[in-house]
Amino acid sequence: MGVGEASATAADGDVIPRSTWVAMGAMALAVLAIANDFTAMNVVLPTIEGDLDSSLSAVQWVVNGYALVFGVLIVPGGRLADVYGRSRMLCIGAALFAAFSFLGGLAPNVGLLIAARVLMAVGGALMWPAILGLIYGLLPESKAGLAGGLVIGVAGIGNATGPLIAGALALASWRWIFFLNIPIALIALVVTWRTVPRDEATEREPIDYAGSALLSLSLGALLGALTVAPTQGWADPLVVGGLVAAVVLMVGFVLRERSTGEDGLVPPSVIRNGPFLAACLAALCMSATFFASLLYLPQLFQKIQGEGTMTAGVKLLPFVAVFALASFTETWLLGKIGLKAVVSLGAVCVVAGPVLFVLLLDDQAAYLRLVPGMVVLGVGVGLFFSAATTAGLTAVDPSRSSLAGGLLYMFQIGGGAVGLGLTTVLFLASADAGVRDAASDVGVELSDEEVRDLQGVLVGTESSAAVQAAHPEDARALTEVVRDAFVDGVRVAFTFDAVLALVGVGLVLTRVGGPLSRLGRDVDRGDAADPAHDRSGTDPPAGRHRTRRHRHAHRHVP
Incomplete structure (x- = not known):
């Protein structure tokens, strides 16, 4: 029996055929991977920070870049699925998700890692609405409630198990968190292509590409400025330029939405x-x-x-x-x-x-x-x-x-x-001030660069080791200074939240x-x-x- 006949049987007799269960299982795996990636990376950020000799302000983008792009593109992703077909968009999204997961697992530095995560989010934003629509289309009307329950339930499991899965995989290497996505995305792609009928476009509404781009660039510029400000200072041309660009792009987005009316994002x-x-x-x-x-x-x-x-x-x-x-x-x-x-x-x-x-x-x-x-x-x-x-x-x-x-x-x-970006700015400002003041109390005067580098002592970065080597007699005291300042910074961060x-x-x-x-x-x-x-x-x-x-x-x- 063909896929189309199986779907008809399901609709007539409320019996869900085996091919439908297989398709839904493959798509549920994809949802699990997407949701897992929202929580999994947080557990391994300190490890990444140490391995790639980076800083908290930089590695937070591993989480923020993924979330920001996914959140902004979820609406255009849904419209693309309606215009060009959900199964087609799911396959394109799965291919992107798998390809850039592979590149993320190989990333030699934090910049390329962030870029891979951002492009993974593009794939995820294409997959998510397509999966929800496809599952609804596969189920008979009397069982349509299973669709939302399945997607939300699996997403909840992915969120909850993400830290555990990441922690286990990181025993070998944090890079395996990325590599695990590859077979899951490919299974979703192959099974969907083989078992789900090609759906026709359900609507031909215009897609607001310009509005999506303006909003993404505005928020990206804002977060970029917030990332650079703690190290370069708020008067730095890069920070000022980022903030100005964020405002200009946001104004452009508002004007764009007013001109496009109901066709806008x-x-x-x-x-x-x-x-x-x-x-x-x-x-x-x-x-x-x-x-x-x-x-x-x-x-x-x-x-x-x-x-x-x-x-x-x-x-x-x-x-x-x-x-x-x-x-x-x-x-x-x-x-x-x-x-x-x-x-x-x-x-x-x-x-x-x-x-x-x-x-x-x-x-x-x-x-x-x-x-x-x-x-x-x-x-x-x-x-x-x-x-x-x-x-x-x-x-x-x-x-x-x-x-x-x-x-x-x-x-x-x-x-x-955006909230996490602001929180991190306040955390870093508090932690840096705490390190500088406490180090001075124990008789160590640190430059701004040394203060920033010393923050990495808790994960063993090379730059923090260099600062400690410059003050060998105070190395232990400086570690305690950083620990105390870190905890105080977390208190400030949660107060803001x-x-x-x-x-x-x-x-x-x-x-x-x-x-x-x-x-x-x-x-x-x-x-x-x-x-x-x-x-x-x-x-x-x-x-x-x-x-x-x-x-x-x-x-x-x-």
């Missing part, structure tokens, strides 16, 4: 929807805490506690495992306490997590003192992003839900990338899922305020709530 009819915009901005504010936790907690485990990559991955489990569990229980909670309560609870926990880190973190970064913050933050991230996406999507017309889901994800991932998340809480309590007075009134409905409610401030008519399939189809996991 961000259509006015969607972004001018108040409750939807509030959900986007709240996600932007909350994402910095999520990204910073994935970066700085493994740094503490390895640089301060002296753990290896595998142990660091295991120690991150209270965060990522609780996050995955909370994501899966969000639907159940909607029926128990309502959407407004779930999204508010999640937002408050996202603030409480970094607050607990700041209050409980001691100079030795004792692990048990970090666990309460990880558990609370895991609950917050798992509940907030799922519920905020539901609230945002149910605030727009159902015909625009796919586009709205992509925009929400763009704000979430793009906001996390907590303040930013607090702004998000204000948006959530007042605008996301309706006003605060709505708390508890949407129990057993599981939807945010209906568009009619959100615009008028009155409750929607009975029966006008979204189905479970709608809620899960577009929920995204970072």
Whole structure:
């Protein structure tokens, strides 16, 4: 029986044929690899920092470059899949993902590694929306809910297991994290090409290439300036030029979107929807805490506690495992306490997590003192992003839900990338000042370059060894100085993230899922305020709530 006949049988008898299960399994593997790459690299960044003789400000781009490009291109990726065919875009994306994973595994320096990660993200942004659309197309209507559940469930598993897989692979070499992607992407490419019918274009809407490019370049210029500023100074021509370019490009993006109207990357009819915009901005504010936790907690485990990559991955489990569990229980909670309560609870926990880190973190970064913050933050991230996406999507017309889901994800991932960039600037400023002052107290005067180089002593970079060699009698004291300054810098970083998340809480309590007075009134409905409610401030008519399939189809996991 051919693939087309198998699909017809599934539609007629609600029986999913073996070929469909095989295709969905291959695509689920691809989702696992994409989601895994969001969390896996954080555990091995200290190792990469030492191996490639780099710095934290540079290696953060291994995470940020991937996230930023993926987040910005997810909407154009979905439109490309609609215009040119989902199976075609999945195969192109898988080929890019595999090819640049191979190059990333061979990268001899941090610059080429970052470039490979950025281009991997292009492939991932083509694959992700194509996979969701293909799985929906393969399933019969009665089982369509499996599509969203499969993608989100596998993505959650990928996020949760990423640090463990990376830690295990890094026992051999961190490069195997990249090489593992190659067979997975190729399996998705071959199986999809052989088992999934070629889909026709479903729409011919214009694709806003210029808008996507302007937004990507603007955020890239901003993050580039933030990366260079701690080492070169804010008055450096490269930093000033980057900031000016970011502003000019962002103005160009806004003007471009106004001129293109509904054909733009961000259509006015969607972004001018108040409750939807509030959900986007709240996600932007909350994402910095999520990204910073994935970066700085493994740094503490390895640089301060002296753990290896595998142990660091295991120690991150209270965060990522609780996050995955909370994501899966969000639907159940909607029926128990309502959407407004779930999204508010999640937002408050996202603030409480970094607050607990700041209050409980001691100079030795004792692990048990970090666990309460990880558990609370895991609950917050798992509940907030799922519920905020539901609230945002149910605030727009159902015909625009796919586009709205992509925009929400763009704000979430793009906001996390920019937020992490700002967090790292503050961390480095605090850590550098702490090293300089403490070194002076022990009688060692360090130049700005020596201060920056000495930060690498916790991972054993060649440049830090040279600084210690220049001060042999104070080498041990300088190591302790760096350790203390690092912990203080982490406290400053999480304080900033907590303040930013607090702004998000204000948006959530007042605008996301309706006003605060709505708390508890949407129990057993599981939807945010209906568009009619959100615009008028009155409750929607009975029966006008979204189905479970709608809620899960577009929920995204970072």
